[in-house]
Amino acid sequence: MKPIIEITDLYFSYDNKNLAINNLNLIIYEKEWVAILGHNGSGKSTLAKLLIGLLEPLRGTIKVNDKILSQETVYDIRRETGIVFQNPDNQFVGSTVADDIAFGMENQQISREEMKKRIDKYIKKVRMEAYLQHEPHLLSGGQKQRVAIAGALAMDTKILVFDEATSMLDPQGREDINTLIQELKNDGDKTIISITHDIKEAMLADRVVVMKEGTVVATGKPTEILKDETLMKDCGLDVPLTVKLSQELKKYNIINDIYVNQEDLVKSLWEYSLIK
Amino acid sequence: MGIQFDKVNYLYARGTSQEKAALIDIDLNIDLNDFIAIIGHTGSGKSTLIQHMNAILQPTSGVVKILDKTIIGGRKNRDINIVRKRVGLVFQFPEYQLFEETVEKDIMFGPLNFGVTKEEAAIKAREALKWVGLDQDLLQRSPLNLSGGQMRRVAIAGILAMEPDVLVLDEPTAGLDPQGQKEMMEMFYNLHVNQQKTIILVTHDMNYVAQYANRVIVLNEGRIVFDGNTWDLFANYELIKKYHLDLPDITKLIIDIENKLGIELDHKINTVENLAQALVQALGGANHVR
Numbered sequence: 001m002k003p004i005i006e007i008t009d010l011y012f013s014y015d016n017k018n019l020a021i022n023n024l025n026l027i028i029y030e031k032e033w034v035a036i037l038g039h040n041g042s043g044k045s046t047l048a049k050l051l052i053g054l055l056e057p058l059r060g061t062i063k064v065n066d067k068i069l070s071q072e073t074v075y076d077i078r079r080e081t082g083i084v085f086q087n088p089d090n091q092f093v094g095s096t097v098a099d100d101i102a103f104g105m106e107n108q109q110i111s112r113e114e115m116k117k118r119i120d121k122y123i124k125k126v127r128m129e130a131y132l133q134h135e136p137h138l139l140s141g142g143q144k145q146r147v148a149i150a151g152a153l154a155m156d157t158k159i160l161v162f163d164e165a166t167s168m169l170d171p172q173g174r175e176d177i178n179t180l181i182q183e184l185k186n187d188g189d190k191t192i193i194s195i196t197h198d199i200k201e202a203m204l205a206d207r208v209v210v211m212k213e214g215t216v217v218a219t220g221k222p223t224e225i226l227k228d229e230t231l232m233k234d235c236g237l238d239v240p241l242t243v244k245l246s247q248e249l250k251k252y253n254i255i256n257d258i259y260v261n262q263e264d265l266v267k268s269l270w271e272y273s274l275i276k
Numbered sequence: 277m278g279i280q281f282d283k284v285n286y287l288y289a290r291g292t293s294q295e296k297a298a299l300i301d302i303d304l305n306i307d308l309n310d311f312i313a314i315i316g317h318t319g320s321g322k323s324t325l326i327q328h329m330n331a332i333l334q335p336t337s338g339v340v341k342i343l344d345k346t347i348i349g350g351r352k353n354r355d356i357n358i359v360r361k362r363v364g365l366v367f368q369f370p371e372y373q374l375f376e377e378t379v380e381k382d383i384m385f386g387p388l389n390f391g392v393t394k395e396e397a398a399i400k401a402r403e404a405l406k407w408v409g410l411d412q413d414l415l416q417r418s419p420l421n422l423s424g425g426q427m428r429r430v431a432i433a434g435i436l437a438m439e440p441d442v443l444v445l446d447e448p449t450a451g452l453d454p455q456g457q458k459e460m461m462e463m464f465y466n467l468h469v470n471q472q473k474t475i476i477l478v479t480h481d482m483n484y485v486a487q488y489a490n491r492v493i494v495l496n497e498g499r500i501v502f503d504g505n506t507w508d509l510f511a512n513y514e515l516i517k518k519y520h521l522d523l524p525d526i527t528k529l530i531i532d533i534e535n536k537l538g539i540e541l542d543h544k545i546n547t548v549e550n551l552a553q554a555l556v557q558a559l560g561g562a563n564h565v566r
Contacts, residue, residue, distance in 0.1 A: 041423050
Protein backbone atom coordinates (compact mmCIF):
# COMPACT_ATOMS: atom_id res chain seq x y z
CA MET A 1 0.00 0.00 0.00
CA LYS A 2 1.25 3.42 -0.96
CA PRO A 3 0.83 6.31 1.50
CA ILE A 4 -1.21 9.18 0.05
CA ILE A 5 -1.24 11.42 3.14
CA GLU A 6 1.66 11.59 5.57
CA ILE A 7 1.32 13.82 8.61
CA THR A 8 4.43 14.33 10.71
CA ASP A 9 4.75 16.05 14.11
CA LEU A 10 1.81 18.34 13.46
CA TYR A 11 0.89 21.16 15.87
CA PHE A 12 -1.82 23.79 15.63
CA SER A 13 -3.33 26.39 17.94
CA TYR A 14 -6.24 28.77 17.40
CA ASP A 15 -5.23 31.13 20.20
CA ASN A 16 -1.47 30.55 20.61
CA LYS A 17 -2.15 29.12 24.05
CA ASN A 18 -4.02 25.83 23.78
CA LEU A 19 -2.95 23.25 21.25
CA ALA A 20 -5.88 22.03 19.15
CA ILE A 21 -3.52 19.65 17.37
CA ASN A 22 -0.75 18.39 19.58
CA ASN A 23 2.02 16.31 18.01
CA LEU A 24 -0.12 14.39 15.57
CA ASN A 25 1.37 11.70 13.36
CA LEU A 26 -0.69 9.76 10.86
CA ILE A 27 -0.30 7.95 7.57
CA ILE A 28 -3.26 7.33 5.31
CA TYR A 29 -2.87 4.90 2.44
CA GLU A 30 -4.17 5.12 -1.08
CA LYS A 31 -7.74 3.90 -1.57
CA GLU A 32 -8.43 3.05 2.04
CA TRP A 33 -11.44 4.28 3.98
CA VAL A 34 -10.36 5.73 7.28
CA ALA A 35 -12.84 6.85 9.92
CA ILE A 36 -11.47 9.45 12.32
CA LEU A 37 -13.36 9.13 15.60
CA GLY A 38 -13.29 11.48 18.55
CA HIS A 39 -15.55 13.58 20.76
CA ASN A 40 -16.38 17.20 19.96
CA GLY A 41 -13.28 19.24 20.62
CA SER A 42 -10.82 16.37 20.10
CA GLY A 43 -9.36 18.12 17.06
CA LYS A 44 -10.84 16.04 14.25
CA SER A 45 -12.39 18.91 12.31
CA THR A 46 -9.30 21.04 12.84
CA LEU A 47 -7.32 18.24 11.25
CA ALA A 48 -9.67 18.26 8.24
CA LYS A 49 -9.16 22.00 7.80
CA LEU A 50 -5.39 21.58 8.04
CA LEU A 51 -5.53 18.83 5.42
CA ILE A 52 -7.09 21.11 2.82
CA GLY A 53 -4.96 24.10 3.79
CA LEU A 54 -7.77 26.17 5.30
CA LEU A 55 -5.62 26.44 8.40
CA GLU A 56 -1.85 26.65 8.58
CA PRO A 57 0.00 24.43 11.05
CA LEU A 58 2.12 25.90 13.80
CA ARG A 59 4.72 23.23 13.16
CA GLY A 60 5.08 19.91 11.36
CA THR A 61 4.35 18.76 7.83
CA ILE A 62 1.48 17.39 5.82
CA LYS A 63 2.48 15.53 2.68
CA VAL A 64 -0.22 14.78 0.12
CA ASN A 65 0.78 12.62 -2.81
CA ASP A 66 4.47 13.28 -2.08
CA LYS A 67 3.98 17.05 -2.07
CA ILE A 68 4.50 19.00 1.12
CA LEU A 69 1.55 21.27 1.82
CA SER A 70 2.65 24.91 1.75
CA GLN A 71 1.45 28.25 0.38
CA GLU A 72 2.97 27.30 -2.96
CA THR A 73 1.39 23.87 -3.19
CA VAL A 74 -1.96 24.47 -1.50
CA TYR A 75 -3.90 24.97 -4.75
CA ASP A 76 -2.41 21.84 -6.29
CA ILE A 77 -3.21 19.86 -3.19
CA ARG A 78 -6.79 21.10 -3.11
CA ARG A 79 -7.16 19.53 -6.54
CA GLU A 80 -6.38 16.22 -4.88
CA THR A 81 -8.76 16.64 -1.96
CA GLY A 82 -12.51 17.18 -1.97
CA ILE A 83 -14.39 17.90 1.22
CA VAL A 84 -18.01 17.69 2.35
CA PHE A 85 -18.75 19.70 5.46
CA GLN A 86 -21.12 19.09 8.36
CA ASN A 87 -23.76 21.72 7.79
CA PRO A 88 -25.70 21.18 4.56
CA ASP A 89 -26.88 24.80 4.62
CA ASN A 90 -23.46 26.39 4.65
CA GLN A 91 -21.99 25.06 1.43
CA PHE A 92 -24.18 26.24 -1.41
CA VAL A 93 -23.37 29.00 -3.85
CA GLY A 94 -25.28 28.14 -7.02
CA SER A 95 -28.90 29.09 -7.69
CA THR A 96 -29.67 25.64 -9.05
CA VAL A 97 -28.29 22.22 -8.18
CA ALA A 98 -26.51 22.07 -11.57
CA ASP A 99 -24.89 25.51 -11.05
CA ASP A 100 -23.76 24.45 -7.69
CA ILE A 101 -22.00 21.35 -8.92
CA ALA A 102 -20.44 23.42 -11.72
CA PHE A 103 -19.05 26.03 -9.32
CA GLY A 104 -15.94 24.17 -8.24
CA MET A 105 -15.15 23.14 -11.79
CA GLU A 106 -15.50 26.72 -13.07
CA ASN A 107 -12.74 27.71 -10.69
CA GLN A 108 -10.51 25.15 -12.33
CA GLN A 109 -11.14 26.26 -15.92
CA ILE A 110 -12.63 22.96 -16.98
CA SER A 111 -14.24 23.08 -20.43
CA ARG A 112 -17.99 23.47 -20.67
CA GLU A 113 -18.37 20.15 -22.39
CA GLU A 114 -16.39 18.31 -19.76
CA MET A 115 -18.38 20.07 -17.03
CA LYS A 116 -21.66 18.93 -18.53
CA LYS A 117 -20.37 15.40 -18.75
CA ARG A 118 -19.27 15.35 -15.14
CA ILE A 119 -22.45 16.96 -13.78
CA ASP A 120 -24.45 14.36 -15.63
CA LYS A 121 -22.31 11.51 -14.34
CA TYR A 122 -22.16 12.53 -10.70
CA ILE A 123 -25.73 13.72 -10.26
CA LYS A 124 -26.71 10.19 -11.26
CA LYS A 125 -24.18 8.75 -8.87
CA VAL A 126 -25.85 10.55 -5.95
CA ARG A 127 -29.33 9.79 -7.36
CA MET A 128 -30.38 13.43 -7.60
CA GLU A 129 -30.85 13.68 -11.38
CA ALA A 130 -34.50 14.66 -10.92
CA TYR A 131 -33.41 17.79 -9.05
CA LEU A 132 -30.84 19.32 -11.41
CA GLN A 133 -32.79 22.53 -11.94
CA HIS A 134 -34.06 22.81 -8.35
CA GLU A 135 -32.96 25.50 -5.95
CA PRO A 136 -30.58 23.92 -3.44
CA HIS A 137 -32.15 25.59 -0.40
CA LEU A 138 -35.47 23.85 -1.04
CA LEU A 139 -33.93 20.38 -0.69
CA SER A 140 -33.91 18.28 2.48
CA GLY A 141 -30.73 18.01 4.52
CA GLY A 142 -29.85 14.60 3.11
CA GLN A 143 -30.49 15.76 -0.46
CA LYS A 144 -28.30 18.82 0.10
CA GLN A 145 -25.46 16.64 1.32
CA ARG A 146 -25.85 14.40 -1.74
CA VAL A 147 -25.53 17.44 -3.99
CA ALA A 148 -22.48 18.55 -2.00
CA ILE A 149 -20.98 15.10 -2.57
CA ALA A 150 -21.69 15.33 -6.32
CA GLY A 151 -19.89 18.69 -6.30
CA ALA A 152 -16.89 17.16 -4.56
CA LEU A 153 -16.88 14.16 -6.91
CA ALA A 154 -17.02 16.43 -9.96
CA MET A 155 -13.63 17.83 -8.97
CA ASP A 156 -12.22 14.39 -9.70
CA THR A 157 -9.99 14.36 -6.63
CA LYS A 158 -8.11 11.33 -5.34
CA ILE A 159 -9.09 12.03 -1.75
CA LEU A 160 -12.53 12.73 -0.29
CA VAL A 161 -13.00 14.05 3.23
CA PHE A 162 -16.38 13.85 4.95
CA ASP A 163 -16.31 16.18 7.93
CA GLU A 164 -19.21 14.96 10.08
CA ALA A 165 -21.25 15.04 6.90
CA THR A 166 -24.09 13.00 8.40
CA SER A 167 -24.33 14.45 11.90
CA MET A 168 -27.08 16.94 11.10
CA LEU A 169 -29.21 14.54 9.05
CA ASP A 170 -32.23 12.42 9.92
CA PRO A 171 -31.79 8.61 9.94
CA GLN A 172 -32.88 8.27 6.31
CA GLY A 173 -30.48 10.99 5.16
CA ARG A 174 -27.71 9.43 7.19
CA GLU A 175 -28.28 6.02 5.69
CA ASP A 176 -28.35 7.45 2.16
CA ILE A 177 -24.99 9.14 2.67
CA ASN A 178 -23.41 6.09 4.30
CA THR A 179 -24.60 3.90 1.43
CA LEU A 180 -23.12 6.37 -1.01
CA ILE A 181 -19.76 6.40 0.79
CA GLN A 182 -19.76 2.60 0.69
CA GLU A 183 -20.41 2.67 -3.05
CA LEU A 184 -17.55 5.10 -3.57
CA LYS A 185 -15.34 2.81 -1.56
CA ASN A 186 -16.41 -0.18 -3.66
CA ASP A 187 -15.74 1.73 -6.88
CA GLY A 188 -12.19 1.59 -5.63
CA ASP A 189 -10.55 4.75 -6.86
CA LYS A 190 -10.87 7.14 -3.93
CA THR A 191 -9.17 7.49 -0.62
CA ILE A 192 -11.95 8.25 1.85
CA ILE A 193 -11.55 9.98 5.18
CA SER A 194 -14.71 10.24 7.24
CA ILE A 195 -14.62 12.31 10.37
CA THR A 196 -17.37 11.20 12.71
CA HIS A 197 -18.51 10.33 16.19
CA ASP A 198 -21.08 7.87 14.90
CA ILE A 199 -19.93 4.38 15.81
CA LYS A 200 -22.17 2.77 13.18
CA GLU A 201 -20.44 4.82 10.52
CA ALA A 202 -17.00 3.96 11.87
CA MET A 203 -17.88 0.27 11.76
CA LEU A 204 -18.09 0.46 7.95
CA ALA A 205 -14.56 1.82 7.46
CA ASP A 206 -11.38 -0.18 6.75
CA ARG A 207 -9.57 1.48 9.60
CA VAL A 208 -10.45 3.61 12.60
CA VAL A 209 -8.25 6.37 13.96
CA VAL A 210 -9.20 7.60 17.43
CA MET A 211 -8.34 11.17 18.38
CA LYS A 212 -8.18 12.79 21.77
CA GLU A 213 -6.78 16.16 22.81
CA GLY A 214 -5.43 16.86 19.37
CA THR A 215 -3.51 13.67 18.83
CA VAL A 216 -4.00 10.10 17.64
CA VAL A 217 -4.44 7.74 20.60
CA ALA A 218 -5.28 4.54 18.73
CA THR A 219 -5.62 3.14 15.26
CA GLY A 220 -6.74 -0.25 13.97
CA LYS A 221 -9.54 -2.30 12.47
CA PRO A 222 -13.05 -1.25 13.58
CA THR A 223 -13.59 -4.67 15.14
CA GLU A 224 -10.49 -4.20 17.32
CA ILE A 225 -10.87 -0.55 18.27
CA LEU A 226 -14.61 -0.44 18.91
CA LYS A 227 -14.56 -3.24 21.45
CA ASP A 228 -12.02 -1.48 23.65
CA GLU A 229 -14.39 -0.01 26.22
CA THR A 230 -11.67 1.67 28.30
CA LEU A 231 -10.30 3.44 25.25
CA MET A 232 -13.70 4.44 23.92
CA LYS A 233 -14.99 5.76 27.25
CA ASP A 234 -11.73 7.58 27.85
CA CYS A 235 -12.24 9.34 24.53
CA GLY A 236 -15.83 10.39 25.28
CA LEU A 237 -17.23 7.75 22.94
CA ASP A 238 -19.45 4.77 23.49
CA VAL A 239 -19.04 1.11 22.58
CA PRO A 240 -21.62 -0.60 20.37
CA LEU A 241 -24.54 -2.39 22.02
CA THR A 242 -23.12 -5.72 20.77
CA VAL A 243 -19.97 -5.14 22.82
CA LYS A 244 -21.99 -4.40 25.96
CA LEU A 245 -24.09 -7.53 25.50
CA SER A 246 -20.99 -9.63 24.79
CA GLN A 247 -19.47 -8.47 28.07
CA GLU A 248 -22.59 -9.46 29.99
CA LEU A 249 -22.85 -12.85 28.29
CA LYS A 250 -19.19 -13.56 28.95
CA LYS A 251 -19.93 -13.39 32.66
CA TYR A 252 -22.26 -16.36 32.19
CA ASN A 253 -19.72 -18.17 29.98
CA ILE A 254 -22.21 -18.23 27.14
CA ILE A 255 -19.74 -16.68 24.74
CA ASN A 256 -15.98 -16.29 24.94
CA ASP A 257 -15.36 -13.28 22.76
CA ILE A 258 -16.35 -9.66 22.56
CA TYR A 259 -18.19 -9.00 19.30
CA VAL A 260 -18.49 -5.67 17.51
CA ASN A 261 -20.40 -7.07 14.59
CA GLN A 262 -24.02 -7.96 15.33
CA GLU A 263 -24.02 -10.85 12.88
CA ASP A 264 -21.00 -12.43 14.56
CA LEU A 265 -22.53 -12.09 18.01
CA VAL A 266 -25.82 -13.67 16.96
CA LYS A 267 -23.94 -16.47 15.18
CA SER A 268 -21.93 -17.23 18.29
CA LEU A 269 -25.14 -17.38 20.34
CA TRP A 270 -26.68 -19.69 17.78
CA GLU A 271 -23.68 -22.03 17.94
CA TYR A 272 -23.98 -22.08 21.71
CA SER A 273 -27.68 -22.93 21.48
CA LEU A 274 -26.84 -25.91 19.26
CA ILE A 275 -24.36 -27.55 21.65
CA LYS A 276 -26.49 -26.80 24.69
CA MET B 277 -54.82 21.30 32.74
CA GLY B 278 -52.11 20.68 30.20
CA ILE B 279 -52.09 21.24 26.48
CA GLN B 280 -55.09 20.26 24.37
CA PHE B 281 -55.53 20.28 20.61
CA ASP B 282 -59.07 20.11 19.31
CA LYS B 283 -59.48 19.48 15.55
CA VAL B 284 -56.45 21.58 14.75
CA ASN B 285 -55.54 22.25 11.13
CA TYR B 286 -52.68 24.34 9.92
CA LEU B 287 -52.10 25.50 6.37
CA TYR B 288 -48.75 26.80 5.19
CA ALA B 289 -48.61 29.57 2.58
CA ARG B 290 -52.32 29.98 2.67
CA GLY B 291 -53.92 31.28 -0.50
CA THR B 292 -50.81 30.78 -2.64
CA SER B 293 -50.01 28.06 -5.15
CA GLN B 294 -47.67 26.57 -2.54
CA GLU B 295 -50.47 26.06 -0.02
CA LYS B 296 -49.92 22.90 1.96
CA ALA B 297 -51.69 21.31 4.90
CA ALA B 298 -49.00 20.83 7.55
CA LEU B 299 -51.36 19.63 10.28
CA ILE B 300 -54.63 17.83 9.66
CA ASP B 301 -57.35 17.27 12.27
CA ILE B 302 -55.06 17.05 15.23
CA ASP B 303 -56.71 15.94 18.48
CA LEU B 304 -54.29 15.68 21.32
CA ASN B 305 -54.31 15.83 25.07
CA ILE B 306 -51.06 16.34 26.91
CA ASP B 307 -51.03 15.98 30.68
CA LEU B 308 -48.60 17.83 32.88
CA ASN B 309 -45.64 15.89 34.33
CA ASP B 310 -45.43 13.43 31.45
CA PHE B 311 -42.41 12.62 29.29
CA ILE B 312 -43.61 12.39 25.71
CA ALA B 313 -41.72 11.71 22.49
CA ILE B 314 -42.88 12.99 19.12
CA ILE B 315 -41.50 11.08 16.15
CA GLY B 316 -42.00 11.01 12.40
CA HIS B 317 -40.05 11.63 9.23
CA THR B 318 -38.68 14.97 8.13
CA GLY B 319 -41.65 16.92 6.80
CA SER B 320 -44.24 14.98 8.80
CA GLY B 321 -45.31 18.07 10.76
CA LYS B 322 -43.41 17.62 14.04
CA SER B 323 -41.95 21.12 14.10
CA THR B 324 -45.28 22.68 13.10
CA LEU B 325 -47.02 20.77 15.86
CA ILE B 326 -44.65 21.84 18.62
CA GLN B 327 -44.72 25.45 17.49
CA HIS B 328 -48.44 25.40 18.28
CA MET B 329 -47.62 24.35 21.83
CA ASN B 330 -46.41 27.80 22.76
CA ALA B 331 -48.43 29.73 20.21
CA ILE B 332 -45.56 30.68 17.93
CA LEU B 333 -47.90 29.31 15.31
CA GLN B 334 -51.66 29.58 15.65
CA PRO B 335 -54.07 27.15 14.05
CA THR B 336 -55.80 27.89 10.76
CA SER B 337 -58.82 26.21 12.31
CA GLY B 338 -59.54 24.35 15.53
CA VAL B 339 -58.61 25.20 19.10
CA VAL B 340 -55.41 24.86 21.10
CA LYS B 341 -55.62 25.18 24.88
CA ILE B 342 -52.29 25.86 26.49
CA LEU B 343 -52.61 25.63 30.28
CA ASP B 344 -55.34 28.22 31.00
CA LYS B 345 -55.06 30.06 27.70
CA THR B 346 -57.36 29.27 24.78
CA ILE B 347 -56.21 29.93 21.24
CA ILE B 348 -58.88 29.83 18.60
CA GLY B 349 -57.94 29.15 15.01
CA GLY B 350 -58.49 31.84 12.40
CA ARG B 351 -58.90 34.59 14.99
CA LYS B 352 -56.64 37.19 16.47
CA ASN B 353 -55.75 35.92 19.92
CA ARG B 354 -54.57 38.50 22.44
CA ASP B 355 -52.21 38.27 25.39
CA ILE B 356 -50.61 35.03 24.33
CA ASN B 357 -47.13 36.13 25.35
CA ILE B 358 -47.51 34.70 28.83
CA VAL B 359 -47.85 31.24 27.28
CA ARG B 360 -44.26 31.44 26.06
CA LYS B 361 -43.01 31.82 29.58
CA ARG B 362 -44.83 28.71 30.74
CA VAL B 363 -44.08 26.53 27.74
CA GLY B 364 -40.41 26.82 26.87
CA LEU B 365 -39.55 25.82 23.32
CA VAL B 366 -35.96 24.85 22.57
CA PHE B 367 -35.38 24.91 18.82
CA GLN B 368 -32.90 22.77 16.93
CA PHE B 369 -29.35 24.10 17.32
CA PRO B 370 -30.49 26.73 19.84
CA GLU B 371 -26.88 27.86 20.30
CA TYR B 372 -27.16 29.70 16.97
CA GLN B 373 -29.44 32.15 18.73
CA LEU B 374 -27.05 33.22 21.47
CA PHE B 375 -26.29 36.89 20.98
CA GLU B 376 -25.43 38.69 24.23
CA GLU B 377 -21.94 39.67 25.37
CA THR B 378 -21.99 37.41 28.40
CA VAL B 379 -23.55 34.12 29.35
CA GLU B 380 -25.30 35.86 32.25
CA LYS B 381 -26.94 38.49 30.04
CA ASP B 382 -28.04 35.84 27.58
CA ILE B 383 -29.75 33.77 30.24
CA MET B 384 -31.32 36.87 31.85
CA PHE B 385 -32.83 38.00 28.58
CA GLY B 386 -35.94 35.85 28.83
CA PRO B 387 -36.87 36.60 32.46
CA LEU B 388 -36.28 40.34 31.90
CA ASN B 389 -38.67 40.21 28.96
CA PHE B 390 -41.32 38.85 31.27
CA GLY B 391 -40.90 41.72 33.68
CA VAL B 392 -38.84 40.41 36.58
CA THR B 393 -36.29 42.74 38.15
CA LYS B 394 -32.62 42.64 37.21
CA GLU B 395 -31.72 41.19 40.61
CA GLU B 396 -34.28 38.42 40.29
CA ALA B 397 -33.20 37.66 36.72
CA ALA B 398 -29.59 37.34 37.89
CA ILE B 399 -30.64 34.88 40.59
CA LYS B 400 -32.64 32.87 38.06
CA ALA B 401 -29.65 32.84 35.70
CA ARG B 402 -27.48 31.31 38.43
CA GLU B 403 -30.10 28.67 39.19
CA ALA B 404 -30.62 27.82 35.53
CA LEU B 405 -26.90 27.45 34.98
CA LYS B 406 -26.83 24.94 37.82
CA TRP B 407 -29.67 22.93 36.27
CA VAL B 408 -27.83 22.58 32.98
CA GLY B 409 -24.69 21.47 34.82
CA LEU B 410 -22.46 24.41 33.99
CA ASP B 411 -20.03 26.17 36.28
CA GLN B 412 -20.91 29.62 37.68
CA ASP B 413 -17.50 30.82 36.43
CA LEU B 414 -18.94 30.89 32.94
CA LEU B 415 -21.42 33.68 33.75
CA GLN B 416 -19.13 36.50 32.71
CA ARG B 417 -17.69 34.72 29.67
CA SER B 418 -18.83 35.41 26.12
CA PRO B 419 -21.18 32.61 25.06
CA LEU B 420 -19.51 32.57 21.67
CA ASN B 421 -16.21 31.34 23.10
CA LEU B 422 -17.67 28.20 24.64
CA SER B 423 -17.67 24.70 23.17
CA GLY B 424 -20.68 23.61 21.13
CA GLY B 425 -22.10 21.51 23.95
CA GLN B 426 -21.66 24.32 26.49
CA MET B 427 -23.28 26.83 24.14
CA ARG B 428 -26.29 24.59 23.79
CA ARG B 429 -26.57 24.30 27.56
CA VAL B 430 -26.46 28.08 27.91
CA ALA B 431 -29.26 28.41 25.35
CA ILE B 432 -31.33 25.85 27.27
CA ALA B 433 -30.57 27.66 30.54
CA GLY B 434 -32.04 30.79 28.95
CA ILE B 435 -35.33 28.93 28.53
CA LEU B 436 -35.18 27.31 31.98
CA ALA B 437 -34.62 30.71 33.63
CA MET B 438 -38.19 31.61 32.67
CA GLU B 439 -39.25 28.66 34.85
CA PRO B 440 -41.54 27.03 32.31
CA ASP B 441 -43.82 24.17 33.35
CA VAL B 442 -43.39 22.49 30.00
CA LEU B 443 -40.16 22.07 28.09
CA VAL B 444 -40.52 21.33 24.39
CA LEU B 445 -37.28 20.13 22.80
CA ASP B 446 -36.67 19.86 19.06
CA GLU B 447 -33.87 17.32 18.56
CA PRO B 448 -31.81 18.61 21.44
CA THR B 449 -28.97 16.11 20.94
CA ALA B 450 -28.38 16.71 17.21
CA GLY B 451 -24.71 17.23 16.41
CA LEU B 452 -23.43 16.39 19.90
CA ASP B 453 -20.95 13.57 20.43
CA PRO B 454 -22.14 10.38 22.20
CA GLN B 455 -21.05 11.51 25.65
CA GLY B 456 -22.61 14.94 25.15
CA GLN B 457 -25.84 13.35 23.95
CA LYS B 458 -26.05 11.10 26.94
CA GLU B 459 -25.41 13.93 29.38
CA MET B 460 -27.98 16.12 27.66
CA MET B 461 -30.66 13.40 27.89
CA GLU B 462 -29.84 12.72 31.53
CA MET B 463 -30.20 16.43 32.20
CA PHE B 464 -33.73 16.50 30.75
CA TYR B 465 -34.63 13.38 32.66
CA ASN B 466 -33.44 15.02 35.88
CA LEU B 467 -35.46 18.14 35.16
CA HIS B 468 -38.45 15.87 34.63
CA VAL B 469 -37.96 13.92 37.84
CA ASN B 470 -36.61 16.60 40.18
CA GLN B 471 -38.24 19.78 38.86
CA GLN B 472 -41.47 18.12 37.73
CA LYS B 473 -41.06 19.52 34.22
CA THR B 474 -43.28 18.15 31.51
CA ILE B 475 -40.96 17.11 28.70
CA ILE B 476 -41.98 16.94 25.06
CA LEU B 477 -39.13 15.59 23.00
CA VAL B 478 -38.91 15.60 19.22
CA THR B 479 -36.32 13.06 18.16
CA HIS B 480 -35.19 10.66 15.48
CA ASP B 481 -33.36 8.49 17.96
CA MET B 482 -35.51 5.53 18.98
CA ASN B 483 -33.03 4.57 21.68
CA TYR B 484 -33.94 7.73 23.58
CA VAL B 485 -37.62 7.16 22.97
CA ALA B 486 -37.31 3.67 24.48
CA GLN B 487 -35.19 4.86 27.37
CA TYR B 488 -37.05 7.97 28.49
CA ALA B 489 -40.53 8.44 27.04
CA ASN B 490 -43.72 7.08 28.60
CA ARG B 491 -45.79 7.99 25.64
CA VAL B 492 -45.11 8.39 21.93
CA ILE B 493 -46.91 10.37 19.29
CA VAL B 494 -46.19 9.41 15.68
CA LEU B 495 -46.85 11.95 12.95
CA ASN B 496 -47.15 11.15 9.28
CA GLU B 497 -48.00 13.71 6.61
CA GLY B 498 -49.56 16.05 9.13
CA ARG B 499 -51.69 13.48 10.93
CA ILE B 500 -51.28 11.65 14.19
CA VAL B 501 -51.08 7.97 13.25
CA PHE B 502 -50.18 6.61 16.69
CA ASP B 503 -50.56 7.99 20.18
CA GLY B 504 -49.89 5.67 23.08
CA ASN B 505 -47.51 3.73 25.25
CA THR B 506 -43.92 3.58 24.02
CA TRP B 507 -43.60 -0.20 24.12
CA ASP B 508 -46.97 -0.72 22.46
CA LEU B 509 -45.56 1.21 19.54
CA PHE B 510 -42.37 -0.83 19.29
CA ALA B 511 -44.39 -4.06 19.50
CA ASN B 512 -46.63 -2.93 16.64
CA TYR B 513 -44.61 -4.15 13.66
CA GLU B 514 -47.29 -3.41 11.13
CA LEU B 515 -47.27 0.24 12.08
CA ILE B 516 -43.48 0.37 12.31
CA LYS B 517 -43.23 -1.06 8.81
CA LYS B 518 -46.04 1.00 7.34
CA TYR B 519 -44.49 4.30 8.41
CA HIS B 520 -40.87 3.21 7.95
CA LEU B 521 -40.06 3.86 11.57
CA ASP B 522 -36.90 2.64 13.17
CA LEU B 523 -36.74 0.37 16.23
CA PRO B 524 -34.42 0.89 19.19
CA ASP B 525 -31.05 -0.84 18.66
CA ILE B 526 -31.75 -3.28 21.45
CA THR B 527 -35.11 -4.32 19.97
CA LYS B 528 -33.45 -4.92 16.60
CA LEU B 529 -30.83 -7.08 18.31
CA ILE B 530 -33.54 -9.04 20.16
CA ILE B 531 -35.39 -9.73 16.92
CA ASP B 532 -32.17 -10.82 15.19
CA ILE B 533 -31.44 -13.26 18.01
CA GLU B 534 -35.00 -14.61 18.00
CA ASN B 535 -34.94 -15.24 14.27
CA LYS B 536 -31.59 -16.97 14.23
CA LEU B 537 -32.04 -19.05 17.38
CA GLY B 538 -35.74 -19.77 17.03
CA ILE B 539 -36.48 -18.62 20.57
CA GLU B 540 -38.85 -16.03 21.98
CA LEU B 541 -37.75 -13.09 24.08
CA ASP B 542 -39.58 -10.22 25.74
CA HIS B 543 -39.48 -7.26 23.35
CA LYS B 544 -39.86 -4.80 26.18
CA ILE B 545 -36.38 -5.54 27.49
CA ASN B 546 -34.43 -2.30 27.37
CA THR B 547 -31.12 -2.91 29.14
CA VAL B 548 -28.26 -5.22 28.14
CA GLU B 549 -28.21 -6.67 31.65
CA ASN B 550 -31.82 -7.79 31.35
CA LEU B 551 -31.29 -9.08 27.84
CA ALA B 552 -28.30 -11.16 28.99
CA GLN B 553 -30.37 -12.63 31.81
CA ALA B 554 -33.26 -13.41 29.50
CA LEU B 555 -30.84 -15.15 27.14
CA VAL B 556 -29.29 -17.17 29.93
CA GLN B 557 -32.76 -18.33 30.89
CA ALA B 558 -33.85 -19.07 27.33
CA LEU B 559 -30.67 -21.06 26.71
CA GLY B 560 -31.02 -23.15 29.85
CA GLY B 561 -28.92 -21.40 32.47
CA ALA B 562 -25.36 -20.16 32.79
CA ASN B 563 -22.59 -22.37 31.50
CA HIS B 564 -20.16 -23.52 34.16
CA VAL B 565 -18.26 -25.96 31.98
CA ARG B 566 -16.69 -23.72 29.39
